[in-house]
Amino acid sequence: MTNCTAAAPARATRAPARSKAAPAPAITSTPSERAVSAASRAASEALSYVSILLCEIVENDDFIRHFGASADLFRTADKHAANLAYGDEDDQPVEVGSAEIKALAAVIDMALESLDTAAQDSPLAAPMVVATLAQHAQELLVRIADALEASPATLAPLDALRTYAGRRPHRKQPQPPVRRMDDAPAPGYTPAQLRMVLEFVAGTTATMNRLLMMAQTCDEQWECARLVDAAQSLAQHIGGVADDAVGGSVIGNHKQWCFGQGFEELGKAGAA
Template identity: 40%
Template structure:
């Protein structure tokens, strides 16, 4: 039998089929993802949206002004959310180490927020810098809550962070007492289910229209860069309001948070036949 098997000549290069087979043989299989990791990645996608609103706003944004902590966050989020598309350095967390990724992201975002609060960004108008700083601070607090929720025994906190209520800034100060009104006033002012849905649909539709109008501002010739920065911040906040109202009424106007921030065709991205 051995006499009829063709042996490759000494120094011969492997064929394309041989290289492909060898590569397939050594490719590591990704471990099965737990519900904890699945929820954490969903929250990390929301965190990435917050982060990009400040770090990638325009050429005058904080990331372009040598805030190395934002560069680190950008890299770590890429490794966590799309590990197959980015190179992993020796000092980076290992593939599948979600907890270590989240700990480093929270730490770097906290450093970035402190740096933005302590150091003025040259060339950036004060209102825009304040807006950048507020978003990065919100993202840092959200990342810290994500890490703590991931480490908790229960998954309830992780599930909460995927909701609109969970994305809102955390406030631990006591709430003022609620003034009770007369029962007849409550009944008179209470909206029924259809009325409430109509109000929320109006909010979502108006937010979508306003977002479209603001998108045209940078196209106007001669608009100062500081005005464009403030418009971009306003668009970010409007999209969050619109997404909350839209989701509460069935997400039929634009969609969920991802559709509002990334486009109405978000669900079709990467699928066969998608444009």
């Protein structure tokens, strides 16, 4: 006889609730700084001065307003210089070598050529201010490239470019005393030329004033030194241009202001 009473299935019992695990703490890791050579680090510090000069160019409102094509090239140079001096978009240092210096110099060359063409008939002083800053940046790039060529055998030239004294023009002889105006030859400038000189002096002095104001608020000594060095370089160009306009009655011509009295001596026959 078949048992019609089927056994009831066993009731499933609920498993005890499992306690939730505490969330794992977020792992915050600071990415390690990219390794670069000692020569590259020294070159980057020297390039920060080039970056300051180019920054002054791209912040010149008169220049940006009237010379757009040249301004775009200088913006490219400014961005490249900042990348080499301060690091990439992730604040990682960039390895600086001769190729990077040459690439930056080539962009500045193109910008200067563009400016020279655009400013041929311009009465504005802005192109003269920009050209002065850019040419000084180029001079420093040549010195950095030469110093990189000497590394890694020696880092002395690069170390010198990291300091205020190392970036100043070398002067073998002290400056002469101020000469009397009566002894100066007649400069022969036209009123229009003198007006252009005064506009250049005013525009460059305004740039120098901004650099010195920035230096007053610097927390880092190295940054302050670079700003003061840039201002000192502009003062040389201002003095040289103004002195040329009055016949060199103060110190001499523009070359003597920039390179010192020894420069003329080197141009004489028999000089080494």
